[in-house]
Amino acid sequence: MSATTTGAARGTRRRGIPSLSSLSSGNLGSVLERNMRVIRNQNWVILVSGFFEPVLYLLAMGLGMGALVGSVTGPGGRPVEYAAYIAPALLATSAMNGAIYDSTWNVFFKLRLSKLYQSMLQTSLGPLDVALGEILMALFRGLLYALGFLGVIAVLGLVTSWWALLMVPAAVLIAFGFAALGMGVTSYLTTFQQMDLINFVLLPMFLFSATLYPIGVYPEWIQWLIMGMPLWHGVELMRQLSVGHFDGLTWVHSLYFVGMTVLGLALTTLRLRKLFLR
């Protein structure tokens, strides 16, 4: 093809905000069906094993650390047992980890190595279908794990309020935010070395977001920094739901994730469009 025809083709491409029909074929169901088949073909041990990670953390930290720490100040200033303090935080963290794994490593393999998306986008499917299909799958897994974890903490007697049931949809919301953003970010990465850096962001977020201890131990400016991070909002939201304590911040935490989801989805869709449809 000569240079002039390519230039002309590029000139006619529409700019600005793309219309919904150019992003989605409305055939999201077929992507979901494919992904469900993958789960069915997958080794079930791996699927189940994902559920154990937060449980092990809860047992170790709740039992062992609990003996050293005693009780701490929970939402609304009420003292709670250490295990009950960290349980909601671990659920939020596991929602984050699962969503990030599915939307980064998993997506990276399909994007760069197996070229799955390339073949999908050669059909009538649109980039939004592919992105949503991937993300909803991560959410489905997250939902299963959240239900399991809630069951475990109920058995351990760490659930004191019916409001705690809301932790399940909250886990899905948190996962949605992280998965959408994670997939968008992954679309920029091209090497394993860069992928390694994702863990590098997750580790401090886990260690500092009020998961294992209140952020009050840090100077104020660090606290503000932490409060800008998504995981902190997830942890605090979960903690409020676990005891049924609500205030204005509940809305802030929830809206944070709604915003993160919308932004992440927009980014991912635009990126897939740019990578494959030109």
Place this chain on the structure above:
Amino acid sequence: MTEVDSTRLVYSGDGPDHGDMAVRARRSGVWFYAETVLRGMRAFALPILLYAVAQPVLYLVALGVGLGELVDRGTGPVGGVDYLVFVAPALLVSTVVMSVSAEMTFPVMSGFKWNRLYYGPVASPLEPSQIALGHFTAVMLRFLLQGLVFWLVMLAFGAAPAGWVQSVLVVPIGMLAAAAFGAPLQAYAATLDDGFQFSLIQRFVVMPMFLFSGTFFPLAAMPPYLHWIGWISPVWHGTELARWASYGADLSWGMTALHLTFLLGCTAVGIWFSVRTYTRRLRS
């Protein structure tokens, strides 16, 4: 383009003769292969270095200082020292062992399967056993660096009160713990045909080892029916030794001998099995 002197290409007279090559390879083959692995790691130099430096800093700030504050308000000093001092040597051992679980799984699979990295050198005078040991040696050298950096960070946090002459021993102790877990893992990974077991190992072996080996709290803080996890865990044996090194925690000669025997034993058995597996697999 340079014109090639084909004759010089097949006989230059510059190198050693072929018999000499075989002798040199037998003598130093392990190091030759270790150099290859270390060069391969260079591609990951940035993440490796970032981890080496940031991991101890983050862990010590978050767990030593942050979580420590809760502990101080709770039971107070653990084992007679600040929580930071208590947890620091254990974190060194734990993080090195967690790193070895990455180094001895996917890269081993890559040697046999994905990139077939081992099959090039196996056609040279190197023996399969030297490839196994060379890979192992390179990984240990990486942990020498990682351990040293961690120890320096501990010093900077004032988390190694035993003084640097004694506390520097945490570095070889960490390497030994990594070897005790890494060598058997290398042997196991060498028997596999795909990597799906690795995420199971991560979740059912590495993670519990990290959580239940007396890293964050003494084994005694857990119910007795969970203590066995510590006893069979290289992390616990390494941590007990490292706590003595870094702040002089009580450790009898008998227990020292026990910990060292356990760690050296696991290492030796692991190396023996991986040499056997590498030899069998690379020659079939």
Place this chain on the structure above:
Amino acid sequence: MPGVISARGLRKTYGDVAAVDGIDFEVEAGESFGLLGPNGAGKSTTMRMIGGTLDRTGGELEVLGMDPGSERPQVRAHLGVVPQQDNLDEELRVRENLVMYGRYFGMSRSVLAAKADELLAFAQLEAKAREKVVNLSGGMKRRLTIARGLVNEPRILLLDEPTTGLDPQARHVLWDRLFRLKETGTTLVVTTHFMDEAEQLCDRLIVVDHGRIMAQGSPGQLIREHSTREVLELRFGSARNAAVVQQLKGVGERNEVLPDRILVYARDGEAALEEVAARGLHPVTSLVRRSSLEDVFLRLTGRSLID
């Protein structure tokens, strides 16, 4: 002059299956020796036994007077190996692949610095010295693997399917490099399932099938002994070929029916074609060509080299 490789009754079995089933051959110094046969004939297995990376089950094998089953590192020090599947170190750069491979032979860095440059020039990869291996084309990877096999200045170079998977142009570049090596007197041992490659590269070859030697000799010799000078290829359409063959009796010396065509073996192909027309048969297409090793293989085994 004694053979540089000699095999007598060489066997390799996996359970009940014999991959190499008692073969004898001798490779002379400086010659280019080929093992021709279809996939699964036992060629690679034989190569790996010569290369000292696979133990034999039975028989005798000597490489440069040594036993590759027991004196493995010594034997490998004398050999260059180009395996069927490229196994370059993708974590190292192009030039580093040569240097590190030389290190495995205990060669010093200073010797290797010069050596690597010469080999890069030989492999026509000077411009790619700092490149990542994954960014090389198939032909470039193959040339790099051959250069790597030469780093220790081997007495014998083992080439397992050197051009499989390459496009025609890349194959010719590679063959040109191998000819240059041949001219230096390096002993080449080549396995291939391409008859054109065997004809191009090999002074002498053995035809292998199911782990056994079917025939041996130079390419010309094999064709003279097992085929006619020319072959007439006739296509009557896949439905008619089998029916027509009855009417071809007596044309040429003999014929073979393949699913897509009929091969008529004759000293004079044009004359055979005239005879076909004289019998009132009109093929869709016809072609007269020289006999090849493919025909030899077909004659010996009743099967085609490439399935």
